Amino acid sequence: MKLDILVLAAHPDDAELGCGGTIAKHVAMGKKVGIADLTRGELGTRGTVETRREEAAKSAEVLGVAVRTNLNLKDGFFQNDIESQLEVVKVVRKYKPQIVLANAIRDRHIDHGKGASLAFDACFLSGLAKIETVDEDGKKQDPWRPISVYHYIQSDFIEPHFIVDVSSHWETKMNAIRCFKSQFFDPSSKEPETYISKPGFLKMVESRGIELGHSIGGTYGEGFTVRRYPGVNNLFDLL
Numbered sequence: 001m002k003l004d005i006l007v008l009a010a011h012p013d014d015a016e017l018g019c020g021g022t023i024a025k026h027v028a029m030g031k032k033v034g035i036a037d038l039t040r041g042e043l044g045t046r047g048t049v050e051t052r053r054e055e056a057a058k059s060a061e062v063l064g065v066a067v068r069t070n071l072n073l074k075d076g077f078f079q080n081d082i083e084s085q086l087e088v089v090k091v092v093r094k095y096k097p098q099i100v101l102a103n104a105i106r107d108r109h110i111d112h113g114k115g116a117s118l119a120f121d122a123c124f125l126s127g128l129a130k131i132e133t134v135d136e137d138g139k140k141q142d143p144w145r146p147i148s149v150y151h152y153i154q155s156d157f158i159e160p161h162f163i164v165d166v167s168s169h170w171e172t173k174m175n176a177i178r179c180f181k182s183q184f185f186d187p188s189s190k191e192p193e194t195y196i197s198k199p200g201f202l203k204m205v206e207s208r209g210i211e212l213g214h215s216i217g218g219t220y221g222e223g224f225t226v227r228r229y230p231g232v233n234n235l236f237d238l239l
């Protein structure tokens with residue numbers, strides 16, 4: 001299956017928090033979008049690998065993505081090294097996306113910045129024909145380089161280079177986030193409180209969306225940064 005957009009995310013729920021509205025918007029436009037979580041989030045204080053897997057699958061349904069896969073890298077410890085790069089190269093070559101959305105270039109969680117560098121480097125390496133990889137069936141993969149890699153903004157505020165208007169898809173984003181019941185505020189939960197399970201965390205997500213949306217004349221927005229300048233065909237593409 002070929003995807004238009006592949007979202008790479010260090011942990012299940014990063015994609016929803018950073019760019020769930022953008023995913024839902026492009027799915028609604030008829031684009032094929034998929035998510036590849038780099039780890040299973042096994043070091044998360046709340047929930048288990050199994051609950052997080054179920055939550056991620058439910059959220060994928062809410063967002064309407066065509067595929068959600070997991071690269072099973074080590075939560076907290078994966079590095080932007082040859083082993084991880086080849087795993088990401090394999091998934092990029094498998095789905096051949098034009099656009100890759102990747103983690104924030106720096107953030108509170110150390111895996112996010114690592115995930116950003118890993119995604120950017122692997123997307124470049126994926127285009128080099130002399131790096132040979134095979135798919136699950138042992139078939140040689142063709143080289144593939146996405147046109148663009150955009151980094152979504154997650155916990156820490158980073159000044160965006162561009163903002164996607166997700167006003168019409170904000171509810172879908174929040175519904176997707178709420179699928180991760182073990183992770184976010186739940187007054188009946190007996191699990192220890194974490195940075196993201198405090199009630200204020202989802203208020204921050206909401207207010208971030210409002211602020212970014214407001215700055216482009218919409219109701220809700222999601223911000224992205226780039227490492228390479230994207231081009232536009234004409235000035236009317238920028239609204």
Ligand SMILES: [Zn+2]
Pocket residue numbers: 010011014109111112
């Ligand atoms: Zn994360």
